[in-house]
Amino acid sequence: MDATDRIEICLRDIIEGHDLQACPPRLKQAVVSAVFPGGARIRPRICLAVAEACAEERSEAADLAAASIELLHCGSLVHDDLPCFDDSPLRRGRASVHQAFGERLAVLAGDALIVLAFQALMRSAATAPGRLPDLIRIISRSVGMHQGIIAGQAWECEQTVDRVNYQQLKTGSLFAAATAAGAAIAGADTQAWWALGERIGSAYQVVDDILDVAGKTEAIGKPIGQDEARGHPSAVKDLGLQGARQHFQELMSGITDAIPPCPGRDHLRDRILEESNQLLPRAMAEHAA
Amino acid sequence: MDATDRIEICLRDIIEGHDLQACPPRLKQAVVSAVFPGGARIRPRICLAVAEACAEERSEAADLAAASIELLHCGSLVHDDLPCFDDSPLRRGRASVHQAFGERLAVLAGDALIVLAFQALMRSAATAPGRLPDLIRIISRSVGMHQGIIAGQAWECEQTVDRVNYQQLKTGSLFAAATAAGAAIAGADTQAWWALGERIGSAYQVVDDILDVAGKTEAIGKPIGQDEARGHPSAVKDLGLQGARQHFQELMSGITDAIPPCPGRDHLRDRILEESNQLLPRAMAEHAA
Numbered sequence: 001m002d003a004t005d006r007i008e009i010c011l012r013d014i015i016e017g018h019d020l021q022a023c024p025p026r027l028k029q030a031v032v033s034a035v036f037p038g039g040a041r042i043r044p045r046i047c048l049a050v051a052e053a054c055a056e057e058r059s060e061a062a063d064l065a066a067a068s069i070e071l072l073h074c075g076s077l078v079h080d081d082l083p084c085f086d087d088s089p090l091r092r093g094r095a096s097v098h099q100a101f102g103e104r105l106a107v108l109a110g111d112a113l114i115v116l117a118f119q120a121l122m123r124s125a126a127t128a129p130g131r132l133p134d135l136i137r138i139i140s141r142s143v144g145m146h147q148g149i150i151a152g153q154a155w156e157c158e159q160t161v162d163r164v165n166y167q168q169l170k171t172g173s174l175f176a177a178a179t180a181a182g183a184a185i186a187g188a189d190t191q192a193w194w195a196l197g198e199r200i201g202s203a204y205q206v207v208d209d210i211l212d213v214a215g216k217t218e219a220i221g222k223p224i225g226q227d228e229a230r231g232h233p234s235a236v237k238d239l240g241l242q243g244a245r246q247h248f249q250e251l252m253s254g255i256t257d258a259i260p261p262c263p264g265r266d267h268l269r270d271r272i273l274e275e276s277n278q279l280l281p282r283a284m285a286e287h288a289a
Numbered sequence: 290m291d292a293t294d295r296i297e298i299c300l301r302d303i304i305e306g307h308d309l310q311a312c313p314p315r316l317k318q319a320v321v322s323a324v325f326p327g328g329a330r331i332r333p334r335i336c337l338a339v340a341e342a343c344a345e346e347r348s349e350a351a352d353l354a355a356a357s358i359e360l361l362h363c364g365s366l367v368h369d370d371l372p373c374f375d376d377s378p379l380r381r382g383r384a385s386v387h388q389a390f391g392e393r394l395a396v397l398a399g400d401a402l403i404v405l406a407f408q409a410l411m412r413s414a415a416t417a418p419g420r421l422p423d424l425i426r427i428i429s430r431s432v433g434m435h436q437g438i439i440a441g442q443a444w445e446c447e448q449t450v451d452r453v454n455y456q457q458l459k460t461g462s463l464f465a466a467a468t469a470a471g472a473a474i475a476g477a478d479t480q481a482w483w484a485l486g487e488r489i490g491s492a493y494q495v496v497d498d499i500l501d502v503a504g505k506t507e508a509i510g511k512p513i514g515q516d517e518a519r520g521h522p523s524a525v526k527d528l529g530l531q532g533a534r535q536h537f538q539e540l541m542s543g544i545t546d547a548i549p550p551c552p553g554r555d556h557l558r559d560r561i562l563e564e565s566n567q568l569l570p571r572a573m574a575e576h577a578a
Contacts, residue, residue, distance in 0.1 A: 017434075017435045022436050022440065023434055023435050023440060024434075024440055024443035024444050024447055025447065026443065026446055026447060027434055027439070027440065027443035027446070028434070031434060079396055079400065082396065084391075084392035084393045084396060085393055102373075102446070103373040104373045104374055104442075104445070104446050105443065105446050107368055107371065107373065107374075107396065107399075108368075108434075108442055108443050108446075111368065111399070111400070111403060111439050112433065112434035112439045114400060114403045114404065115403065115429050115432055115433045115434065115437070115439065116433065118407045118425060118429050119425070119426075119429045119430075119433065121425070122425040122426055122429065125421070125422040129422065132414070132421055132422065133411050133414040133415075133418065133421060136407060136408070136410070136411040137411055140404050140407050140408045140411065141408075143404055144404045144405065144408065145306075145312055145313075145317070145320060145401035145404065146306045146311045146312045147311050148404070150316070150397050150400050150401045150404065151312060151313055151316065153393075153397055154312075154315065154316035154394065154397050155313050156393070157313065157315055157316070157393050157394050157397075158313050158314065158315060
């Protein structure tokens with residue numbers, strides 16, 4: 001089974017849980033709509049690719065860690081889209097959760113996704129019990145109030161914001177969790193893998209900033225021009241469109257050296273570069289050139 | 290050190306974390322304001338009392354589990370108070386988090402408290418590694434979308450609601466987590482302890498329903514008459530004030546039998562009855578009589 005299928009099946013299994021009857025029906029619909037159909041699932045795919053490169057064979061634990069990261073990503077999008085934040089009516093080309101189900105169920109769906117993520121990690125202990133504390137440490141850090149997504153989002157509520165730190169927290173941290181968790185499942189040292197993920201996340205964020213200025217709503221599935229409208233920090237604002245594109249190329253060119261030694265290093269490098277080539281769609285690259 | 294001091298110190302320690310500088314200052318203030326000064330801390334005190342009754346000696350792990358439950362309780366209050374739910378300006382006699390810090394930081398503070406709770410549990414693995422999966426299972430169930438607080442809150446968004454189920458989820462589940470986690474830390478079987486917590490939670494909820502009708506804002510620290518105004522299920526609405534009071538007495542009278550066998554059973558019984566006597570303040574009992 002390929003990585004994409006493994007991730008979809010695992011996500012579905014976690015949400016259905018063991019006690020489906022018990023879940024209030026509209027909450028369940030809201031949670032399902034936040035997760036399916038998904039975007040590129042880039043974070044869980046990176047997590048699985050790293051676990052495989054580190055020769056991890058407990059695929060169930062890896063699937064659960066990868067899915068846990070995707071659930072946290074989906075939950076953060078639901079809360080980011082709320083009227084008090086981005087007030088976004090669209091996500092992935094469809095109505096955002098609060099648009100479709102109302103604000104109350106959007107708050108609850110986001111909360112539920114955080115809890116589901118930790119329930120998924122707990123289940124990974126069935127096949128990899130010794131890895132559980134490390135997985136929780138890595139993944140909770142990547143979303144938490146000190147060094148994670150929540151911290152990143154909260155910097156939007158401060159008077160002054162450092163763009164690099166803001167983007168590292170809001171985007172880099174969950175990519176870092178993806179690489180570090182993949183390594184942790186395999187029992188590898190996680191520090192260097194965390195740094196790799198941060199670099200991939202930075203590249204991804206620069207692309208997001210470029211698309212916000214030069215993309216098309218129908219291509220990216222959400223309104224464009226929002227960073228400017230909301231006063232969010234942006235690499236394009238700081239560096240210009242051409243400068244942001246150059247910064248992306250620099251980040252990508254350092255990625256090969258940033259991959260820690262592991263049995264499947266060459267194959268992993270090829271996969272990451274392949275992903276990255278899809279990050280900035282051809283049309284976009286032409287526009288920015 | 291008594292239980293109250295242990296809980297306050299542990300909560301403070303978890304929130305301060307190891308990297309205080311990194312947390313956006315207003316988010317940190319919002320989280321602190323959601324947790325301190327606290328209410329009765331009844332859930333963590335029950336958790337510690339059960340752990341002690343089960344002869345658990347790893348007090349650090351018990352403190353962390355107890356604090357984790359309190360953080361989840363505080364987080365749920367922050368989100369419950371949001372404008373889209375109860376729109377409550379007051380909590381514990383002071384401005385609610387969204388009132389003091391705005392809606393965005395209230396959403397984020399609630400999210401942060403969920404993550405902090407799991408970070409606290411992760412730290413308990415340092416002294417009780419084998420208990421971690423069980424603790425996460427119990428505590429995540431008690432807040433989750435299938436059988437926990439989030440499910441309870443989501444029933445408010447459905448057309449029809451069963452009061453007993455709604456209150457069991459919204460209040461009973463976290464009390465059940467408190468008793469079951471206390472037992473789990475000690476390695477005891479948790480099922481019977483879960484049922485005890487549900488019973489204590491039901492009693493607590495009946496008191497809350499009574500106070501909402503017959504309490505005073507200054508005594509309970511939040512506006513009264515809200516269940517009626519918001520159409521929330523309420524034992525008083527179903528049973529009348531006198532009937533609700535009688536139901537409370539019935540629930541309490543069965544509690545002694547519901548305590549599972551354990552080394553400190555008699556002492557635990559006395560403590561639970563003592564707590565319960567404080568639940569329905571004397572003034573309230575006189576009013577309802």
